[in-house]
Amino acid sequence: MSPENDGTNRNIPVHVGIIMDGNGRWAKQRGLPRTAGHLEGLKTAKRMVKEASDRGVKYLSLYVFSTENWKRAAEEVSFILGLVKQYLLKEMDFSRENKIRVRHAGNMAGLPRDIAEEIRKACEETKDFTGMQVILALNYGGRDEIVRAVNRALDAVNKNAESSAGPRGGVTEETVRNFLDNPDIPDPDLVIRTAGEFRVSNFLLWEGAYAEYYISPKFWPDWTGDDLEEAIDSYGKRERRFGGVKEART
Numbered sequence: 001m002s003p004e005n006d007g008t009n010r011n012i013p014v015h016v017g018i019i020m021d022g023n024g025r026w027a028k029q030r031g032l033p034r035t036a037g038h039l040e041g042l043k044t045a046k047r048m049v050k051e052a053s054d055r056g057v058k059y060l061s062l063y064v065f066s067t068e069n070w071k072r073a074a075e076e077v078s079f080i081l082g083l084v085k086q087y088l089l090k091e092m093d094f095s096r097e098n099k100i101r102v103r104h105a106g107n108m109a110g111l112p113r114d115i116a117e118e119i120r121k122a123c124e125e126t127k128d129f130t131g132m133q134v135i136l137a138l139n140y141g142g143r144d145e146i147v148r149a150v151n152r153a154l155d156a157v158n159k160n161a162e163s164s165a166g167p168r169g170g171v172t173e174e175t176v177r178n179f180l181d182n183p184d185i186p187d188p189d190l191v192i193r194t195a196g197e198f199r200v201s202n203f204l205l206w207e208g209a210y211a212e213y214y215i216s217p218k219f220w221p222d223w224t225g226d227d228l229e230e231a232i233d234s235y236g237k238r239e240r241r242f243g244g245v246k247e248a249r250t
């Protein structure tokens with residue numbers, strides 16, 4: 001994916017993914033319950049949608065809730081899912097004004113029915129918007145996405161074999177890719193993780209194969225536009241080789 005130019009002569013990542021981590025620690029630091037951190041984290045997410053869109057980012061994937069986050073206390077889980085629902089209900093005006101298209105990545109079948117319904121509605125309502133696309137990774141796990149994609153790809157391969165139409169044989173990288181949750185979205189160029197952990201925690205495993213990673217020590221609720229600016233600056237200075245070698249300069 002060729003980086004875009006925002007007029008300031010620097011590379012802007014087309015697709016940015018964010019592992020929004022550190023809500024709990026942010027709250028703990030202030031003697032507050034973890035839920036207070038999630039509330040503040042939601043406010044940051046809203047700010048960052050605007051900041052990313054203003055900088056010309058085309059796709060922003062936000063890791064909201066992982067397939068492993070169900071291990072947390074039931075109250076915390078329902079608080080987070082409640083916040084997501086609130087966001088989807090309240091932020092539609094913002095999406096309309098800014099032409100933000102909402103999308104989902106993750107296992108829809110495992111979500112409570114009301115949340116799944118709100119996500120579907122938001123995706124449907126904004127599907128023709130041409131501004132930045134915000135991908136909510138909710139009940140998302142990279143492994144789960146790959147397994148679901150492989151199963152769908154196998155179904156398609158078997159159907160082709162039965163009807164003798166189309167390609168036969170096993171799945172290929174291309175077929176798996178075509179059955180990921182959002183096959184039309186380019187792979188992330190930059191994946192940011194806040195709160196200082198150096199791990200991927202099951203985020204965009206397939207798509208992030210050649211992403212540039214940026215780790216920030218700051219907790220997610222403390223993140224500002226300046227932090228995003230720094231991450232994008234850092235990205236602009238990286239040399240991406242995709243397994244090749246640097247071209248000789250004359």
Ligand code: IPE
Nearest residue numbers: 020021022023024025064065
């Ligand atoms: C990220 O913050 C939000 C979710 C994972 C839902 P955490 O809740 O993981 O915060 P820490 O890592 O405990 O500080």
Ligand code: IPE
Nearest residue numbers: 019020021063064065066201
């Ligand atoms: C990753 O954060 C998931 C989200 C930000 C939604 P976690 O807090 O769940 O990750 P670990 O447990 O530190 O790896």
Ligand code: MG
Nearest residue numbers: 021022023024
């Ligand atoms: Mg965490």
